[in-house]
Amino acid sequence: MSGSLDSYLVLSGLLFAIGSFGFLARRNAISMLMSIELMVNAVNLSVVAFGAFVPKLQTYAAVIALIVIAVAAAEATVGLALVIAIYRNRRTPLVDEYDAMSQ
Amino acid sequence: MPISDTIPFSGIRWDDVLFLVLAAILIGSALMVVTLRDIIRCGLALTSSFAALAGVYVLLGNPLVAATQVLVYIGAVSVLILFAIMLTQTKNAPTRLAFQTQAWAAAIAAVVIAVVIAATVTATTWPSGGQRLWTSTSDIATLLFGSYVLPFEAVSVLLTAAVVGGVFLAHREAGDREEDQL
Numbered sequence: 001m002s003g004s005l006d007s008y009l010v011l012s013g014l015l016f017a018i019g020s021f022g023f024l025a026r027r028n029a030i031s032m033l034m035s036i037e038l039m040v041n042a043v044n045l046s047v048v049a050f051g052a053f054v055p056k057l058q059t060y061a062a063v064i065a066l067i068v069i070a071v072a073a074a075e076a077t078v079g080l081a082l083v084i085a086i087y088r089n090r091r092t093p094l095v096d097e098y099d100a101m102s103q
Numbered sequence: 104m105p106i107s108d109t110i111p112f113s114g115i116r117w118d119d120v121l122f123l124v125l126a127a128i129l130i131g132s133a134l135m136v137v138t139l140r141d142i143i144r145c146g147l148a149l150t151s152s153f154a155a156l157a158g159v160y161v162l163l164g165n166p167l168v169a170a171t172q173v174l175v176y177i178g179a180v181s182v183l184i185l186f187a188i189m190l191t192q193t194k195n196a197p198t199r200l201a202f203q204t205q206a207w208a209a210a211i212a213a214v215v216i217a218v219v220i221a222a223t224v225t226a227t228t229w230p231s232g233g234q235r236l237w238t239s240t241s242d243i244a245t246l247l248f249g250s251y252v253l254p255f256e257a258v259s260v261l262l263t264a265a266v267v268g269g270v271f272l273a274h275r276e277a278g279d280r281e282e283d284q285l
Contacts, residue, residue: 001119001122001123002116002118002119002121002122002162002235003116003118003233003234003235005229005231006224006225006229007122007126008159008163009220009224010220010221010224010225011126011129011130011159013216013217013220013221013224014130014217014220014221015129015130015133016216016217016220017213017214017216017217017220018130018133018134018136018137018213019133019137020209020212020213020216021137021209021210021212021213022136022137024203024205024206024208024209024212024213025137025202025203025205025206025209025210026137026201026202026203027201027202027203028142028201029191030142030146030184030187030188030191031136031137031142031145031201033184033187034136034145034146034149034184035136035137037149037176037180037184038133038136038137038149038152041152041153041156041176045156045159045160048160048163048165048168049163050229051163051165051238052163052164052165052235052236052238053229053231053233053234053235053236054229054230054231055236058236058238058242059238059242059243059245059246060246061238062165062167062168062238062243063243063246063247063251065165065168065171066167066168066171066243066247067251067254067255067258069168069171069172069175069176070175070258070261070262071258071261072180073175073176073179073180073262073265074261074262074264074265074266075265076180076183076184077183077265077266077268077269078265078268078269078272080183080184080186080187080269080273081268081269081270081271081272081273082272083187083191084187084190084191084272084273085272085273087190087191088275093191093192096203
């Protein structure tokens with residue numbers, strides 16, 4: 001089981017589906033950002049899994065995974081700063097109360 | 104004394120046990136992240152899912168990525184998320200509705216995504232060597248600082264820009280409402 005590529009890809013697909021559910025269903029902006037992190041991690045897991053099983057991709061997959069981790073960290077920084085900036089103006093972290101355009 | 108590949112008297116491989124345990128922790132804590140009502144607990148569950156994923160990376164023979172996962176995700180991103188939660192937490196937040204009203208549609212979409220991915224993965228014959236390879240860190244370093252040095256530098260510039268941008272976005276200006284001090 002741990003020796004086949006399929007099980008890792010199914011695990012990554014499950015993680016991605018959970019992340020997409022959280023992103024679509026949660027009301028809190030920080031919950032949505034956490035779900036995005038879950039999805040980024042799922043994709044990274046599939047990249048590393050391909051690297052571990054396909055000899056041609058081995059080192060390239062690790063390089064891609066490292067760069068994805070760094071970019072995801074940058075994305076988290078900016079996303080959370082945006083949430084804090086909006087919270088300062090609207091006094092709520094709930095995205096469905098950000099309705100300034102409809103007022 | 105080397106440890107044998109299989110659990111004594113049962114024939115079950117240690118790797119399979121490790122994979123199942125890590126996968127259970129990963130999926131369980133990911134479900135907790137998206138379903139728990141108290142967002143602080145969501146953040147802590149997110150940390151444990153990052154840790155389980157680092158374990159899966161080790162199982163995939165990639166210790167450098169696992170170490171980076173621990174340093175960057177558990178060490179930095181989790182702390183950042185917990186700080187942001189504590190800065191935006193209101194007293195009545197956990198008692199209020201945690202989900203959008205269309206959460207059932209999102210659940211259906213997520214189940215469809217999971218089923219489609221699982222069906223595609225199992226139906227496809229991947230060009231894999233059939234066994235896990237151990238990725239050596241020196242090979243990664245040679246590639247990263249050889250042909251991929253430009254993306255590496257671009258990422259470092261991006262990180263600097265993101266940190267400066269984050270500080271700029273989150274810092275309070277003099278004109279902000281005074282009664283809303285955080």
